[in-house]
Amino acid sequence: MTESKDGVFTSDAANDDVLHVVGGKPLNGTIKVRGAKNFVSKAMVAALLAPGRSVLKNVPEIRDVHVVSDLLRLHGVDVEVDGANGIVNIDATHVQLADVADVDTLSGSSRIPILFSGPLVHRLGEAFIPALGGCNIGGRPIDFHLETLRKLGATVDKEHKDGIHITAPKGLHGAKIHLPYPSVGATEQTLLAAVLAEGKTELSGAAIEPEIMDLVAVLQKMGAVISVDVDRTFRIEGVKQLKGFTHTALTDRIEAASWASAALATHGDIFVKGATQPEMMTFLNVFRKVGGEFDVTDRGIRFWHPGGDLHPVAIETDVHPGFMTDWQQPLVVALTQANGLSIVHETVYENRFGFTKPLVQMGATIQLYRECLGSLPCRFQQRNYKHSAVIFGPTPLTGRDIDVPDLRGGFSHLIAALAAKGPSDVHGISLIDRGYADFRGKLDALGADFS
Ligand SMILES: CC(=O)N[C@H]1[C@@H](OP(=O)(O)OP(=O)(O)OC[C@H]2O[C@@H](n3ccc(=O)[nH]c3=O)[C@H](O)[C@@H]2O)O[C@H](CO)[C@@H](O)[C@@H]1O
Ligand SMILES: C=C(OP(=O)(O)O)C(=O)O
Structure with a gap:
């Protein structure tokens, strides 16, 4: 990481663009999330x-x-x-x-x-x-x-x-x-x-x-x-x-939900300082239905995997107060570990499932469909976009080389690498610096094995 003249830390793409992750360890600990x-x-x-x-x-x-x-x-x-x-x-x-x-x-x-x-x-x-x-x-x-x-x-x-x-x-x-x-x-x-x-x-x-x-x-x-x-x-x-x-600034509810999904996917326990309940209610309902536990306090929200099976869910992304499109990618990784068929119907962006291909290569069973697998009105109906995903779990994930495609997809790959058995090299990792502050420091605080 290098510090720019105004004190913002960014990755030095040449030196810092690959993260070597050894997965299979639960993420446990406390991190702080700032503004959105x-x-x-x-x-x-x-x-x-x-x-x-x-x-x-x-x-x-x-x-x-x-x-x-x-x-x-x-x-x-x-x-x-x-x-x-x-x-x-x-x-x-x-x-x-x-x-x-x-x-x-x-x-x-x-x-x-x-x-x-x-x-x-x-x-x-x-x-x-x-x-x-x-x-x-x-x-x-x-x-x-x-x-x-x-x-x-x-x-x-x-x-x-x-x-x-x-x-x-x-x-x-x-x-x-x-x-x-x-x-x-x-x-x-x-x-x-x-x-x-x-x-x-x-x-x-x-x-x-x-x-x-x-x-x-x-x-x-x-x-x-x-x-x-x-x-x-x-x-x-x-x-x-x-x-x-x-x-x-209000807290980043996308980052908070991303760490919550990471806790679920890795069987971990993460206290997200700064996370606030009102902006996350829709996410919290889904998190609970999947089988995750959370505890809301004045200082933040603790998210954890309580053990036992995770449950499949059917969700549709939507504008507020619906389930955010930016929440679905990290959650999909956790859904690969749920017991049964989950469905995600993406109604905000027509092309937001590209990130699932590497997950399939890691062992996930995910099938994409052009049809609307849900009941929300959707602009992509009868159009040629694979905007619905069916995820069948639980499937063990195995580490591999991954190229980060975009911000949220990239974070989901990182979670997958952390949940997977064996090593992964996540390439293009600096893209994640666009929206996840000091994620390397946070991974370190959570006990992740990476270099
Ligand atoms: C920097 C920022 O705040 N990014 C967020 C913002 O993106 P952003 O503001 O780009 O997203 P929009 O809400 O504008 O886009 C939603 C949908 O409207 C369509 N559309 C949008 C504008 C337009 O002129 N014409 C049009 O057709 C888009 O293609 C998309 O299908 O909201 C998205 C939806 O919550 C989030 O995923 C992004 O993280
Ligand atoms: C899509 C996103 O951001 P942007 O609109 O900046 O590309 C995002 O934050 O996930």
């Missing part, structure tokens, strides 16, 4: 809306924080990251330059640059959206984002040599917007663009993930006026200006 990757990066973008200083606390030491810090700096924002204490100071007083060099290099590892659109248009009159990165888990179109910006009065030029060029010659204005699907990113896009737009915006069909609600809390601290109706409609009353904020 999928909130912190958005709150950092929100800081761009206001001149002045913002302070974000409980920030995890992950690569995405480093990427967003560098993106902000390209636009003239002052960013200091205190990685050890989890504090990011942002001063967005001197925002300059909408069209910046190097942005393509940085954005290659993140989808966040698209969320700069509204804030940059408000602060500088224009924005450029480069080619976006992020996990390869489906087509990941941005049509909702662009349509939202157009509805708010932006002009979108897709032919510009420096990326999609967004301008608003007459400023952004409140509008009535409906999302065809409750997209997390498009909801955030609308919030970040509408808070300073002139007049009222109504956003129906929105996503209401806890990370989005924490972003709303940040925007409210900054001076925004936002309400949400029971039917997932946000109402935003544009204000003339915003100010900086101080905020403590």
Whole structure:
């Protein structure tokens, strides 16, 4: 691991990209989970809306924080990251330059640059959206984002040599917007663009993930006026200006659930300090049905395998408050050890089961189907995507060479290697640094055998 100039630890890809794991040992011990990757990066973008200083606390030491810090700096924002204490100071007083060099290099590892659109248009009159990165888990179109910006009065030029060029010659204005699907990113896009737009915006069909609600809390601290109706409609009353904020990020419920699944798959016992119950209720219900035990305390949640058989389950991923798409990959590894047939119907992303192939090579019995194996309305019905998985267990797993395909799939491979008999080499492991802070230190604390 190397420490960047702003104190964020990242893997040195050349030296540090393979993890040699000797599996078969239960993970036991205590680890601490900090703020959510999928909130912190958005709150950092929100800081761009206001001149002045913002302070974000409980920030995890992950690569995405480093990427967003560098993106902000390209636009003239002052960013200091205190990685050890989890504090990011942002001063967005001197925002300059909408069209910046190097942005393509940085954005290659993140989808966040698209969320700069509204804030940059408000602060500088224009924005450029480069080619976006992020996990390869489906087509990941941005049509909702662009349509939202157009509805708010932006002009979108897709032919510009420096990326999609967004301008608003007459400023952004409140509008009535409906999302065809409750997209997390498009909801955030609308919030970040509408808070300073002139007049009222109504956003129906929105996503209401806890990370989005924490972003709303940040925007409210900054001076925004936002309400949400029971039917997932946000109402935003544009204000003339915003100010900086101080905020403590909500815990990363994806990371917490990932360690919970690791406890289950390895017959372990992990106390996840910082994990909170309300955001994890749907996961906790499934964890209990599978046969895992947990104990919620004021400081975190303890997850353990109580011994005996694990039980198969049928789950469907969905937007909040459903079972998160990012929870399914680590849980699938635990389900390979359950006694019987489990079914996972993925309704959020069309291509999120690629990670199961190495699991099958390790000994799991997993069959993928194009059909919807569930009852939720699904956009992938009658389409050519293998988006349902049937997992038959228990099957012993055997260690092998694995290539990390994406963030959550990669963490699930790590769990599989830890649960498997014998050694595994997990290649491309630095991808996991995008979203799992100091996972090597945590594995060490849990007694894993790796080098
Ligand atoms: C950085 C971040 O916060 N990432 C999370 C975010 O991703 P992200 O914000 O990219 O995901 P979305 O919620 O936008 O995507 C959900 C679905 O909507 C589709 N869609 C989205 C936008 C659009 O313009 N057009 C369109 O068709 C997507 O292809 C996907 O099928 O929410 C996902 C769903 O909880 C999580 O898995 C990701 O971890
Ligand atoms: C898919 C994910 O992230 P991103 O949207 O940043 O690729 C994720 O966090 O699992």
